[in-house]
Amino acid sequence: DADVTQTPRNRITKTGKRIMLECSQTKGHDRMYWYRQDPGLGLRLIYYSFDVKDINKGEISDGYSVSRQAQAKFSLSLESAIPNQTALYFCATSDLQTYNEQFFGPGTRLTVL
Amino acid sequence: AQSVTQLGSHVSVSEGALVLLRCNYSSSVPPYLFWYVQYPNQGLQLLLKYTSAATLVKGINGFEAEFKKSETSFHLTKPSAHMSDAAEYFCAVSGTSWGKLQFGAGTQVVVTP
Numbered sequence: 133d134a135d136v137t138q139t140p141r142n143r144i145t146k147t148g149k150r151i152m153l154e155c156s157q158t159k160g161h162d163r164m165y166w167y168r169q170d171p172g173l174g175l176r177l178i179y180y181s182f183d184v185k186d187i188n189k190g191e192i193s194d195g196y197s198v199s200r201q202a203q204a205k206f207s208l209s210l211e212s213a214i215p216n217q218t219a220l221y222f223c224a225t226s227d228l229q230t231y232n233e234q235f236f237g238p239g240t241r242l243t244v245l
Numbered sequence: 246a247q248s249v250t251q252l253g254s255h256v257s258v259s260e261g262a263l264v265l266l267r268c269n270y271s272s273s274v275p276p277y278l279f280w281y282v283q284y285p286n287q288g289l290q291l292l293l294k295y296t297s298a299a300t301l302v303k304g305i306n307g308f309e310a311e312f313k314k315s316e317t318s319f320h321l322t323k324p325s326a327h328m329s330d331a332a333e334y335f336c337a338v339s340g341t342s343w344g345k346l347q348f349g350a351g352t353q354v355v356v357t358p
């Protein structure tokens with residue numbers, strides 16, 4: 133079984149709809165992250181959480197929100213999706229013991245029409 | 246603050262030839278450095294990491310990278326390319342006391358017969 137899972141894997145939605153992407157991990161890591169990937173731009177950090185009570189904005193948080201429901205679960209929401217949020221979204225986890233190495237989920241491909 | 250520059254968004258190599266992917270970083274603190282690989286329709290997988298031990302780091306699939314502090318570089322090499330090396334490669338930097346990763350824009354590697 134995968135250590136970091138993301139649901140759904142693919143989603144097509146319409147402008148203005150609310151969307152939630154979910155991430156679960158079995159690695160026991162405290163730190164979790166959400167990134168989006170766009171061609172030529174690498175991965176950009178949306179939000180990150182260093183423990184259940186800690187939520188921080190990344191470099192591109194506008195239009196997104198997150199919820200850390202438990203150590204193992206970190207959800208990303210798009211309150212009102214717009215076409216330029218079409219991207220590949222990744223969840224990742226890390227732990228201080230692994231020198232900040234991050235472990236990635238398989239990604240969610242989101243298309244906003 | 247940390248940043249990463251990957252030289253060349255696309256690299257084409259012949260099967261059996263040397264693979265060289267360039268990464269330069271800037272960091273205000275001692276860095277941890279990483280190379281990740283992304284195969285089509287998959288998440289990111291760690292190739293190797295530098296965590297202030299040996300400056301020449303060996304990773305999976307025959308890849309290695311050398312940390313050169315004077316040049317602020319962490320270039321990735323593989324002596325002989327294989328068709329299965331076709332993928333996108335990302336360099337990333339983290340500060341030793343800072344849990345976030347800063348990614349480069351990525352280099353797409355194409356391997357030709």
